[in-house]
Amino acid sequence: MDLSSFLTSLVTSFIIFMVLVFVFTWLSRKPSNAVIYYPNRILKGLNPCESGRRTRNPFAWIGEALRSSEEDIIAMSGVDTAVYFVFLSSVLGIFTLSGIVLLPVLLPVAGTDKGMKSKSEGNNNEAMTSLDKLLMGNVTENSPRLWAFLLGTYWVSFVTFYVLWKAYKHCSELRAAAEMDPGLKPEQFTVLVRDIPPVPEGQTRKEQIDSYFKSLHPETFYRSMVITNNKEANKIWEELESYKKKLERAELTFSESKTASNPDGTRPTNRTGLLGLIGQQVDTINHCNDKIKDLSQQLEVEQKITVKEKQQASALVFFNSKPAAATAAQTLHAQIIDTWTVMEAPEPRQLIWTNITMKFYERQIRKYVIYTIAFLAIVFYMVPIAFVSAFTTLRNLRNLLPFLKSIVDQPAIKTILEAYLPQIALIVFLALLPSFLLFLSKSEGIPSESHVVRAASGKYFYFIVFNVFLGVTLSGTLFSSLKTIEKNPNQIITILGHSLPTNASFFLTFVALKFFVGYGLELSRLIPLIIYHLKKKYMCKTEAEVKEAWAPGDLGFATRVPNDMLIVTIVLCYSVIAPLIIPFGVMYFGLGWLILRNQALKVYVPSFESNGRMWPHMHSRILAALILYQITMTGFFGVKKFYYTPFLIPLPILSLIFAYVCNKRYYLAFRSTPLEVVAHSAKDVPNMEMVFAAYVPPCMSLDKFNDADQFGEARSQP
């Protein structure tokens, strides 16, 4: 790619970004759009605008985002979001500190050498561009200038260690503070018990669980809740809820139809058959009322049946103090380990009910089956990606499909195509995967939503690094040099080292596109806005339906984190080879921080809270990217025939030691709750009935339904 197409791409991206920012400024000032641009504040009962009045300054949001403290973020969006900002600012810090040293040093060192020119003239296989002159590839083989790059590699590594160490400490403190918070968190009193052995003769499941835990925790056991198979009850409940909605809607329609000309109104009718198209015509309001009455009775019967007959081999056990629950969750209970397995209970809203009841070995088997499927998916997606990236250079396209020549050779089209085509193809391609990976992770049998998100994020990270980063680098190289390799397979390392810098410009454009267009869209929320207005106009009637139409969702860490990780990996790996990428990385994370700060404060509503459990996941992936970078650099220095390349070997070892120490020092406190933390929080016993009630699934709790009946005999401590 030459300089002009690179600049075209940058400028176009920037223009799109500015347009989107302008659109945002314009649209967000209209009160009717407040539910799209300030839903988090509205749901929390706050005035959409922070200062209480609409400012005239269109960039007020920037000031608000910059002024907001970590406490604001925790208050508005929870610890998980605060930890995500720690991640963003850590990476920003790593890139800024790296850039301050690498840019002024390495660019002149590379730019004034002539290594590539002399080579290109010899090989005559590639045109020299002004961009490529600034890359490490331009340095002569085994030149003493390479020392600067080697020291640069060390600098980036040590900056990363320093920033990550600080960040891990900070996240650990955030988590401890959140766990010490005196507010009622039902999950701190609860333990999830799975793999309960078969009920002994003459006991009910409930008696079995209660007697077991009462004997082991005589003073702290409060009561237990047997997990039931709620499939049937849930089905009825959902049907009931849908009729309730229908009724509300019909009543609204009816009252609206009462105009002056028609004071009695027209009672809405519908057909009972398929999609309301066939079957008997009925009065909707009456029909719904009948149905609701009917289903309520059914639900009540089903609830009783469920409680009695559909008990599973799992339970939630409640303790009357936080330390008791924390110790119980960490202590081995049974001599045979695949029975009575205990773990800390997730938040009620995160519980995945269907996964709780899965048996021990079923979970294990599912886990490995899913790993295999994910592995296959990651490896064999390589095929289409390789195909896509083979087309990423116009020259390849023209060579392969000669009939395109006449179109492609026009300079304007050529520039635009070269700048955008491959990146857009890649981004669209990546949009297909996340939901598949979330589905896979859920099938593993993980009992909590936040863990599923982490698992999906992990899989997505592998996918992205293997396929996008390695895939593009390798297959771009392989394709363009296929003939050379065919003749002499041993040359592959040399070719890889030579063309790694060639791909730098691809990734420069990729990063720029991501942050300008990606964050522009993020800020402007054009798509949710359009969908909302369409829905509001054509589909929503009732208040609840409108509310549903603008529900902002959460930040979507499952895809957001791996996408950021891809940028981390790309920028780290190219930081020394092509230092020009660092400002792009800084822009990505700086802009990201700013815009997401706005979104976190005003838009997204987190759907669960895991107290920063995501951090170790991010930490180890940043380190993985760092190690990949260090290994890549060792290979690249080798290709440059630098005599002192072995000086790089300590780096990956240092990274591993760093990872080990961090893990030893901080990780366990993210996996289980330290006693210190829960014991030092408020000591007064809360209303245990509320803790219990928080875990009753919605389909099992009706006003009519007195759950004291259900669990009456369980009250060990009234």
Add this chain to the structure above:
Amino acid sequence: MDLSSFLTSLVTSFIIFMVLVFVFTWLSRKPSNAVIYYPNRILKGLNPCESGRRTRNPFAWIGEALRSSEEDIIAMSGVDTAVYFVFLSSVLGIFTLSGIVLLPVLLPVAGTDKGMKSKSEGNNNEAMTSLDKLLMGNVTENSPRLWAFLLGTYWVSFVTFYVLWKAYKHCSELRAAAEMDPGLKPEQFTVLVRDIPPVPEGQTRKEQIDSYFKSLHPETFYRSMVITNNKEANKIWEELESYKKKLERAELTFSESKTASNPDGTRPTNRTGLLGLIGQQVDTINHCNDKIKDLSQQLEVEQKITVKEKQQASALVFFNSKPAAATAAQTLHAQIIDTWTVMEAPEPRQLIWTNITMKFYERQIRKYVIYTIAFLAIVFYMVPIAFVSAFTTLRNLRNLLPFLKSIVDQPAIKTILEAYLPQIALIVFLALLPSFLLFLSKSEGIPSESHVVRAASGKYFYFIVFNVFLGVTLSGTLFSSLKTIEKNPNQIITILGHSLPTNASFFLTFVALKFFVGYGLELSRLIPLIIYHLKKKYMCKTEAEVKEAWAPGDLGFATRVPNDMLIVTIVLCYSVIAPLIIPFGVMYFGLGWLILRNQALKVYVPSFESNGRMWPHMHSRILAALILYQITMTGFFGVKKFYYTPFLIPLPILSLIFAYVCNKRYYLAFRSTPLEVVAHSAKDVPNMEMVFAAYVPPCMSLDKFNDADQFGEARSQP
């Protein structure tokens, strides 16, 4: 090796064994030797002979060993010994079940084929022996007869799975029973705390620990004991003890010297200088009395200084109930994990005081340094072993050192040398290592003796398998075929496969020598007997000294288990290639079971009790041997060019799954104490002062010394 030298070796071994058994029968009937042959019974205050009278039957011990139940073993020698017998009988079971099927099937199948003969004639590089005819090597390549061997491989694997599953279950029950035992075990009330952070201003170490644990365990915390650096105190205490012994001895000498001719006796004297050879001549009794008085005072002063000034960042924390201690030991205490690390306390007698106070990262670093040293030791011991096994064939010896020809060519010498020389060299060689490995493992910073034994046993196992088994197999092969390999390196697999059966006879003799001579010596206890009689005659005076001279020691699992494992590995790996080895394996473990049963009941006194913690260690190593066998077989079938070799690939995978399931199901209960077990044991609170006193190191507890002073302020619960 030909048949005659093989038989010579067998017969000689058997004769030595019979002689040793006869010696045992004769010597053990002399009452003066009772302390050597029945020390365990004597120390337990029982009559040396079980029936109370000396039977005339010289083989009564066999009957007694066979009649003894597992409860007898647990009562006399503890759960660890019982688990060791589970190991012996499991392996015996595996070999017996394998042999019942493999011997009658595979021997005829191999013996009636002519594969080796036809090959030998072609290659003309090896003489045909009658033993080699019974090996799998004798089967023609890709013959359908190989199906029998393939099914044999499956049979051995499934037999192993079945027996190991039963055994693991049994050991788990044994451990649970031992932990439920109502007898007082101080370690069940105690938690070892390490890595305590620096003492805050204005607090003592003791106050810091007490306040921390009192706040986390307000109801169950009893008191704490700060670990002190006892080096000085211990030195004084040891000196004091030595003077006490000297005094006792001098008084005995004095009273003995009071004969009729010299009614006042001669007061013994000694010199105070180096080794009692130089310096001032003093009256021993007076001198010792002075010294004891002096040292007692010194010790008292030192104890006070130690308690006040030499406190370390570790402590033992005592709880007033077993479940409280078990949960505390399993619960994470601090947010920062490298502080306040807790673990279950080992038995008082197992505690390695100097290792307890080691810091977190020091332990980690030491661990990896030791692993590296152990790895180097294992790998580079290969050099001398390769040298030894190069000499194991007389032909090599004669070829290398031609001047030996005249001696070696005499048939009698040749037979004896061939039969014994290499095996003896190997056994002597192996005797040097165990103490080095124990020292290494102790330096890792492991706080309990039983864990050190396991760690040393693990290292020894790797050493033995890599060096003895693989070393002998590979270097025997490499040496004899060096020239062939030099010319064509790719032939190495073919050569290995071809000469694996050649080494079978070496291992047959090795196993036979091990069980006949090894267990013969074990039973006869000739060496301890001689040492005891020498000591008694020339060195021991007082009762205590004599008792020390016959102290039997424990079973020495650190070397015993890996040696048995070597036999397991050898017999498993050759079970199908050379089924003749199975009866030898059965003999080894049958005879071992019988003789060690006798030794456990009557001789050895275990020095610690880890409630069968050794079993998972043995289990996983048996499985490792099985997997090595399965992989070897896959390679060997490949060399035999058997078309259906891939049918063996599921076997190692099955073994891994089996290991995984066993581990998941049983292992954790061996690592930490399940709540179920301790909660169901006796509930009455013992005398907590006794629990505390059990952990006071001997140098810190004197009658005079009132430890209530030391820990007075700690009594949280009077």
